[in-house]
Amino acid sequence: MGAVQGRSVPGVSADVICALEAIGTGAYVVDEQGCILAVNRRTERLLVRSAGELVGHDAHDLLHRGPHGQELPRTQCSMRRPFHTGGTAQADEDWFACGDGSLLRISWLVTPYAFGDGTSGTLVVFHAPEPAPRAEEGTEPPEEALPELERLALLAETTTQLTSTLDVDEALRRLAALIVPRLADWAVVDLITERDEVWRSLVVHGDGDEVVHREDLQGPMPPVSQESTMPLSRALRGVAATLTGPQTYRGTPDSGLAVEQRRLFDVTGIHSAAIAPIRSTRAVLGAVTLGRADNPAPFTPTDLSLLEDIARRVGLSLDNARLYQRQRTVAETMQKHLLPQMPRVPDLRMAVRYLAAPDASQVGGDWYDAFRLADGSTALAVGDVVGHDLEAAAGMAQIRNMLRAYAWSADEPPSRIVARLDEALQHITDVSMATMIFARIEPDADGCWRLSWTNAGHPPPLLISHDGVADYLTDGHDILLGSGAELPRTDATAILPPGSTLVLYTDGLIEAPGHTLDEGLDRLRRHGAALAHRSLSPFTDQLLHRVRSSANEDDVALLALRTPEG
Template sequence: MAGPKQSGTTRRRSSERPGPGLDEALRAIGTGAYVVDENGRIVAVNSHALELLACRAEDLLGRDAHDLLHRDAHGQSMPAARCGMRQQFHAARTAQGEQEYFARGDGTVVPISWLITPYDTGGRGPGTLVLFHAPRSEEEAEPPSRSAPRKLSELERLALLAETTTRLTSTLDVEEALRRLAALVVPRLADWAVVDLITERGEVSRTAVVHAEGGTLVCREDLQGPMPPIPQESPLPLSRALRGAASTVAGPQTYRREPDSGIAVEQRRLFEATGIRSAAIVPIRSTRRVLGALTLGRAEVPGDFTPADLPLIEDIARRTGLALDNALLYQRQRKVAETTQNHLLPQMPRVPGLQMAVRYLPAPDASHVGGDWYDAFSLSDGTTALAVGDVVGHDLEAAAGMAQLRNMLRAYAWALPEPPSGIVDRLDEALQHITDVTMATLVFARIE
């Protein structure tokens, strides 16, 4: 296993390569990390793991992680039946362990702490993320006080951030992204999660209020809805977060004073209705603007938030902002595409003695716009023309080609006293010369 160290993230060459999210997530993790497939074979590894294990990536990729790495304190192979990590891997659940040993490339073993969790490999099938590091002192293994909330270990923090990145960036639906965010932080960090979003017109909406009840997440719709305008001078935590000014730890006492804005009134109502005694309020930003604010509240979870908790929650909010920004851009583009498509598709003409009905169903997993079209229009001799066609493609370029083709067909049909076959022949001759359409199918008929 000995060899020169490598930097960056390395993965096995394969026809089924993990998506870019896997590389980015491993690269951003500040400790040893690798991903195994459903058979336990390593498919990706980061530079921190290579450094801790003193080996090269090619010595790891494609190998069974347990057989290759896991050892006892004397450097002997660990039987799979005695391996707690292996058992949790087969159970496909999150788990952690202390005082284990991994083999290094120089023949020695290194004591490690580890955490594993199911992981989305980006189209490669079910996978598992393994995080490990060499404890710097025995203090890291000390159990937390029962009177205080259990602090996340460094491995758990890194796993949470990696999971936040992969889960939120794998959807382009705003509501689904918010559901995933709530499932990530409740009840792991708090028992309440509240998201306030700012529209492009500057209006604020309390979009999500989620609570953990008996192991399930419950949405409190009675606390959601439009919010008052953002005050520009208010020093209160939510107002500052919505302006992108700062992150703050707050409690009910923060909003018991005379409210300075409508937002302060709504925030006091939130604390009273939920029983939150401690909250962390942070901005949600994209690269372009402030998108809103995330409030995590503790009502039943022991312990209060402290300023030391804010960096982790800010990291989660930053990843949330990037995911929401992508989702909002996608939804805006889809709306433009759908509007364009609807304007290109005509209304059916009223023809005495003839009934026409139309149904148009765009593909839900595409861009909702493309080259499919239908048409019905009157001809110069008083008859009615019907057309159903499809230009190759599923995007705005195909829709533009469809508009060209449809208008050409209308012009030929109106101007030329020929049967439908003759009209289509002329259209076929002109298609390659005066349009960018590469191929189209068409059914054209005339009703007399």
């Protein structure tokens, strides 16, 4: 980590350095003022300058020179316009000053660069082109699929695009946009699932400037044959990349994969293809196939080398995405197993929802509960343990179990039960702070339902009448759990009219970046009132859909209860 930090200014993440290192030639990133933020090792070698001599310095003043080594005025700098307009540009010849006093002739490309925290800069990719070898008389120079600078730029863009998402489908969409039609008319990705099944996950065709997804060619594939000598089977076993074409599959197929690959060539009209394995550090994840049908030029070994470089980056991205998804699945499964099943209460309907945070590391502290008490009443609870990780989820389980024990063993009002819980919190749990509402509901003599509750620093319950009048129950509001302040807790009581809906929720429902909690509470009240006529399950689903902000990074627990109509 120290070596990584030494090649960037403080605050620039290690991911930026890794992305620069993957480019394979000189590359550095500058901020809006043109100061160098990060460099890769290749830049240090080409310019004969250490990272310490580069990072933090103005790139133009330090490096840019005229063809005779003279200092170059900013007005004559060819990088100046794309740098200030935020566009992409390139040049075949320019000059950089090296640390040993020599002058380096370079080709360069500049393009906008987005950091993970939302800030932006400019990426400069450069290399020192070697003189082209003289062709023998009477021979044609070999055709290059992509100029070297464009090849390096494509790899840089592939790295930044694919490593900035942890969603497999999004990574494949970005891959398709990068290589079609720049490299091929067709792109196909076959992935090996965690059950060792092969799935054709992406088939796209370049139609002009558009990328057309051919879902009719996607889907399950036959298993990988360990004996097949066909290119796709070999790639899915991790063997080196291969140039191929429809003629390879004209003979008798040696596997089901060969049958499907021949069908692909027949349907698409591909006359030349390049296939490379997609690997992680632990396993083969799949294979990527590039095909040309409209472009008459066949693929060359140079194209194959480029495809291998791209496939390595795809493997890194997919491996990270799968690890993330595995972590997220474990966290969500743990959280859902910790949340209880709702009891059956005559004449009362209840619906609960738990919505996980978008980030797996944010799963944790939000919870709900409902259970019958010894006297026949029903306890309701919703809460939020401070923190957003698996430790918060474990703390949530401790609080819920303690609350159940206290509520069942003592015939006391909600305020006294929560006070006892608060007293024990710091001594027998790992929870530092938490908010919660604890309530009990029971029928009264005239056929209505009486709710009594106490609120420990939690957003207030919302009560919605059958005809859509929505009000917050703001009484009984006291300090949160774990503060250490020995203040008395209070109870509040309300009568729930026939056909009314009570909503208990955590703050993830009403929080939205750039908006106050009051705005979130008003949004919940208005949508709750508008949905009052819906049956309880659709009411709960629609309330989540309408109220929770898509930009919110917190999880949500919600408990909705409806009394019988009179």
